[in-house]
Amino acid sequence: MKLFQSDKLIGLSLERLEDERFLTGKGQYVADLDEPGMLHAAIVRSTVAHGRIVRLGLDAARALPGIHAIVTAADIQQPIPTIPLRLVPLPEFEPYRQPVIASAKVRYVGEPIAVVVADSRALAEDAIDLVEIEIESLPPVGDRDVDAGGSFLFEETGTNVALRYHATSGDPNGAFVAAEYTRKEMFQIQRHTAAPMETRGLLARWDESGQTLKLFGAAKVPYFNRRALARMMDLPETSLELIEVDVGGGFGVRGEFYPEDFLIPFVARQLGRPVSWIEDRREHLMATNHSREVGATVEIACTRDGKITGLRGEVFGDMGAYIRTNGGVVPTAAGMFLQGPYRIANVDVTVLALMTNKTPVGTYRGPGRFEANFFRERLFDMAAADLEIDPAEFRRINLIREDELPYSIGKRAPHLPEAIYDTGDYHAAFERCLKEIDWQGKAALQGRLVDGRYQGVGIASFVESGGAGPKETSRFVLEKDGSVTIAVGSSLLGQGLETTFSQIAGDALNLPVSALRIDHGSTARLSDGLGSYHGRSIIVGGSAVLDGAEKFRTAVIEVAANLLGRPNSELRFENGLVASETGGSISLAQIAASRRPEEGLLAVDGIFLVNKPTYSYGTHAAHVAVDPDTGRVEVLDYIAVEDVGRAINPMIVSGQAIGALVQGLGGVFLDHLIYDDQCQLLTASFVDYLMPTATDFPSLRNIALELRLSPTNPLGAKSAGEGGMVPVAAAIGNAVGAALKSLGAQPRTLPLSPSRVWSLIHERG
Amino acid sequence: MKLPDLDYIRPQTLTEAIDVLVAYDGEAKLIAGGQSLMPMLAFRLLSPKILIDISRLPGLDQIEVTPGGVRLGALATWRDIERHAELKIAHPLLAAAISHIAHYQIRNRGTVGGSLAHCDPASEFPALVTTCNADVVIVGLEGERIVKGAEFVLGAMTTGLAPDEIITQIRFPAWPKARRWGFEEFARRRGDFAMAAAAVFYDLDSAHRVVNPHIGVIGEADRAIRLKQVEDLLAGQEVDRQLAAKARTMGEQTAQPSDDIHAPANYRKALIGVLIERALAASAGIQLSTVAT
């Protein structure tokens, strides 16, 4: 892979181009859009976790003035469309797919039962208050032992275990039999979610004469969604335009295909009026993907001097009531990343996907990794303590060395290809982190009571994959005024792609960013694309921009050659001019002006194909103080070190790292979606679902390294959007464990809320 | 989460406001700052027919520091209190407790009367009204009456306010300069509702022993209450580390909080004990080997 070398813009911490509109209130988010004749939708949602719908009484609601329609399953084509799987569509998941609206059964609190369309959202909510719903309750399934109660979410399957598989490398049984030391532990992460500041929203506009649909509010994977929606609506893909406007954060949960992504276009088409649906926060917490509820029993085998010889794990993912677009990625990734950046020849992982009567689960930043790193790194610290080996030394012994890369961890699932860690100097990142946290200097503080609080330092190393294939696309268009518009298949969710893509294209074309405009808006601009997830936007999207730029350069020179009457070999494209060695030049504006009307604008397509991910890696360290009287944990210092390969814009990389880190700390201490034993969601508002605020974690630092380039893409970039989050639970868990060592209190379960930490200390045994 | 269907009126006088309350016979709700009421309306936990906006009624937002004690007009906001130069000295416990309330934007609008009428069990202000046994001045159809704070705060979201009545002023008893006090609160994050809190004050006799002890606690019950047994423990004693530790144990033993999603009962009990100890230690300038909660 030839590395793209030019670094005039790449590597600069340019101020972001998108900021101007956000700073002046001129961003256009989907709730800001207004269409003449627009109506407003609200969703009637189940308040029962598991049951059969007996009766819906809609008369009183329909009679309310200002109500235009109330749509239920009876009004939608049969069979009711089900949401397709986007990632890893295994046949085992088929029976568990979600119908876009509940008809016979409801399976989670929040499941859509009807859509009300009214003159205003307030009136629609008034109508919902008048809807009578009779549901015959069925026993809810909420615990890990999902089949024990004999209550099945999908009776025809006879089980709530949607998937179970097994993957092995080497000879784990042999390793454990022969082991000098083993330890087995159980760990559990709590259910939580991304909770972006903007809730979901859609605005659908149906044109009856053209039989076309415009849908605003798309994000993340608009091309997949368009394909799915076209099938459901029985329309050609080209009749649908999915438009991404400004988006208030994604983190994985926004943009996947949800029931509303069919329901709102459906009602817009039925009524022949534009329909807007803006999710409110209460709905959001019960309707948008949950994540992270993964537990595991993990076992380690070592020699007495700390060399890991085997790792075994059984990983359980609570999937909620349906398998939606992300399939089984969450528990699958937890199984896949269990090994981490360590040399372990004998690994055995079993993964189970469990169906429960809770909100369906999807991917949230660093899916499965946040969980897996906690399971593994906690177990490592426990083993190190038993073997009386310093935790850092334990990592040193087992961390993969550069001369062992590329390192294959085999197939971590029957349906996945072999996973191979590519480039890196894991030890360098590790040692840098230890130096920054002053591991040596703080050794004396470990477990000490200082001013009434126990102090501890914990570390955790990780690998993180990014840049999933198979491709991404771009399209370069020379506008009439000589500026260049670049349409991209990537999705803009707040991660600064308008700026970083401009930096890449600007370097490739030797143009200033002011001459470029990034257009991510619409599926109509590009025939196909994939989107933003799995840290792929720079790696795959940026490489597609690079490819498009290079093709654009070639095309421009070709046209200029004709216009100047000079051979291509004599021409150079620099500073917006195509100039000949022998004199004579032509500008982009002039080239644009030379186009004949029937030719249209000069446009060139770029593409980048990739068939394997690349791996970033690093180490985090946390220094905490635990108040044994209240259970409060203060993060005194936190260092996040990650090798991102190449940072297109270091300031943006740092923003991603710190943002991910704080979200991760929320996941450790605060964020928690709590269900009662009837599978009722108890945390359906921001008063109960807690997230970090400005006073919670002031002492954090990140260091982004550019040690080793990725071999998979010409930018040499590894992913940078999720690494900041994935080892956070592990590092903090280890720090708290170190602090409370003398009390024998070892974190195994999250969140580390004050009451749980207190309980760990005072209620052991 | 749009508001339910409701009307709005902004009366010019207290009498007009009362007349509307009476006319709507329990189906009207007063709104001042709206910081507690508006979320309840957004969640449709209430459906009043009309909101009576009393936020601009003249003369009800005054803060008076008198020899007889501090008087807060019902429409005084947290911000007004924060900015009042003398209040910190005139009633340091009040000032300290109020500094924990909510956030910047809410403090600009939230009123003392609104907080007291709303009466959330985890709220700092009703807890102070109870612990200090402030006088609550109320005006209704029958005229003005005064109720003692401890009798006014009845339970979760429940006060002694009749449907036709409006709180106009809260009068805190005079605060002796030499009085000892401490206020300790534990919340998940800055500005969150208290998971537990302890408001402690007492005076000292000539032998430096406790008289008139008050221990008010948030988190024990459906409203802030005084822990009599802990107060009895303190009476007549010198406050030192040992007494503070005993008070902690007594507080933990006598408290009977219930479970909720943020804290199981046994944790809250322990927390109440800890906060009592810390508040006592702060009151006497004793250094426990702890840091601020």
Place this chain on the structure above:
Amino acid sequence: MSKKIDISLTVNGERYVHAADTRTTFADFLRNDLRLTGTHIGCEQGVCGACTVLVDGEAVRSCLMLAPQADGASVVTIEGLCEPDGELGVLQRAFRKHHALQCGFCTPGILTTAHALLTQEPDADEDRIRDVLSGNICRCTGYITIVQAILEAREGYRERSRSTAMK
């Protein structure tokens, strides 16, 4: 039951007389009736701070105000924070410089809050800034760059307050 009441108010220096529905929040009024969509709604329950605007100089959560309660008020929203000549103000420039925003959704509420704070307390220290910001939730940045930006913007507000004092 609800009805329309005419209210008059000044927003970003411009006078409006507009009918407000008695059941509408001030946030929805600004966004839907006045079409000032820069103020965002994140929770509708007064927790996240995205809807913060200045009413008579004080930062308030517009989702916790009824539209009729804004009658007679002088309001500043995100759209009113630029300099008179339309250029970005000192706070906005500091935010851009420090990468104190990513998706931009919480940004209007944070800018108006910071503007209110620095106008009243141009010497606010980091603790005070964090304390005030604790009422605004951001999911993208982790707050560190926001605090840095506000610290840097103080000098501009000090100058402003010095020059106002001199008038």
